[in-house]
Amino acid sequence: MARIDGITEQRREKLRKIRSLGIDPFPHRYHRSHTNKEAIAHFQRDDCAPQVSLAGRIMAFRTMGKATFIDVRDSSGKIQAYFRSNLLGDKYELLKEFDIGDIIGMSGEMFRTHSGEVTLKVNDFVILSKSLQPLPEKWHGLTDVEKRYRQRYLDLISSEEVNRIFTVRSRAIAAIRRFLNRRGFIEAETPVLHPAAGGALARPFTTHHHALDQNLYLRIATELYLKRLVIGGFDKVYEIGRIFRNEGISTKHNPEFTMLESYEAYADYNNVMSMTEELVSYVTKNVLRKTKVSYAGTTIDFTPPWHRVTLRDAVREQCKIDFLEHADYDSLRDAIQHYGLNVDESPSWGKLLDKLFSTYVEPHLIQPTFIMDYPVELSPLAKRNPDDERLVERFEAFAGGMEIANAFTELNDPIEQRERFQEQEKLRALLGDEEAERVDEDFLLALEYGMPPTGGLGVGIDRLVMLLTDQQSIREVILFPQLRTKQVG
RNA sequence: GGGCCGUUAGCUCAGGGGUAGAGCACCUGACUUUUAAUCAGGGUGUCGUGGGUUCGAAACCCACACGGCUCACCA
Secondary structure, eight states: OOSSOHHHHHHHHHHHHHHHTTOOSSOSOOOOSSOHHHHHHHHHHHOSOOEEEEEEEEEEEEEETTEEEEEEEETTEEEEEEEEHHHHGGGGGGGGGOOTTOEEEEEEEEEEOTTOOEEEEEEEEEEEEOOOSOOOOTTTOOOOHHHHHHTHHHHHHHOHHHHHHHHHHHHHHHHHHHHHHHTTOEEOOOOSEESSOOSSSSOOOEEEETTTTEEEEEOSOSHHHHHHHHHTTOSEEEEEEEEEOOSOOBTTBOSEEEEEEEEEETOOHHHHHHHHHHHHHHHHHHHHSSSEEEETTEEEEOOSSOEEEEHHHHHHHHHOOOTTTSOSHHHHHHHHHHTTOOOOOOSSHHHHHHHHHHHHTGGGOOSOEEEEEEEGGGOTTBOEETTEEEEEEEEEEEETTEEEEEEEEBOOOHHHHHHHHHHHHHHHHHHOOTTSOOOOHHHHHHHHTOOOOEEEEEEEHHHHHHHHHTOSOGGGGSSSOOOOOOOOO
């Protein structure tokens, strides 16, 4: 990438010229009296000619000899500014040293042009930052996807839509906090560096602490620490935090992503189910002012109550297979073959079932749906279903064909939890399953002090934002998605 | 990691063996209410990188890099 070409050399020359005139092209501060939006609103509301000082990035120049219009944008929006030679005198010539992309401060009074646009008539202006690189083209903007992600600031400058997506993301997270805080939840911050990566089935990133001379893992879930807080007496606790999983990258997976986890003492997964649909519809209504969203050409309605169906019935409906009647690997595999279904080899019964589900059921779950009652093999941290000990009280929420939440009645029996961990260790040893849970003695010790019956929830924030913004790729809702580092030179 | 597609000016894109192109941006000039301002003039380039084929390669072949989609893994 030629960092210094003709255009940037011209701009460096302008920079030198500005300095030679005794002007600091990067002054320390500027007093704004209004944002662009406020200035326009003030003029329209009061029908006067208020004196204002505004600042922002120059987005366009329209010069007509001794008069110039420029468009200036700040985060509130665009405003047009009008520069006249006979108002500004010699200073008008200084405009020649300004370029699209520069940050400018301007003062003057508001008026309306002949064509009706509310405009700032400038009587003084100052450079606030000189831009040395040309901005993307004004009409088409930036469409090179790689460049959009690597230089997201350019994407944000040139695309209102991208700007909107990340504004929605921010508002959605704020709404989640508001919802939970109003219900009496406390927000916690638990460690990112874990001595053992637990709380989910996933490969972790590893790192090393030099002073402790100890290997550490980036967290794959916040679960086990948040449960310690429930044991510590925080009856309602949550964390919105970055999770790291050392797995493939796709339109639905980024190695680091944001998850909400909440835990509520004395609640079970039925209570959590109600809270989940209320939470999501609250967020949707607050952020978009409606509960129906358009996603991938269809309409998704988040209004509670959502569909509820057991995993068993869902799989039976789509695949004709009752997994409880095919409770071992060979039986389930044979049933899949018998019905002519196409499911890849999997290392275990549970993974085979998971595969069957994600291939034949998940893509159909467009409207918000709770899939309930998972096999105990797939859920080492969930409490058994009292009606069928092969199952646990667990649900996953789906919308738009994606999993957006996972929740269960938490296993709080320390003896059984130890047995479940040991089962996972067996899977790891037998099948080389690197994602299996490890026995976490520190967590087991905490459980032995007694954890109240608790309902836990995990929500994939990125995927929720995808649904709210009608984006089919997770990279479009993450400001700086993971890309391979480009070789320099 | 596999398959398919892409990479040409600052940006958006044409060009598919014979002198490197357009629009926007930029530069020069005109213009005191324009708004994708207009008018006249000016191409500013390692055609992703490295090899190969050829009299001649941006183009054809091979390898590599980066990206997109997809499959595998997962949430």
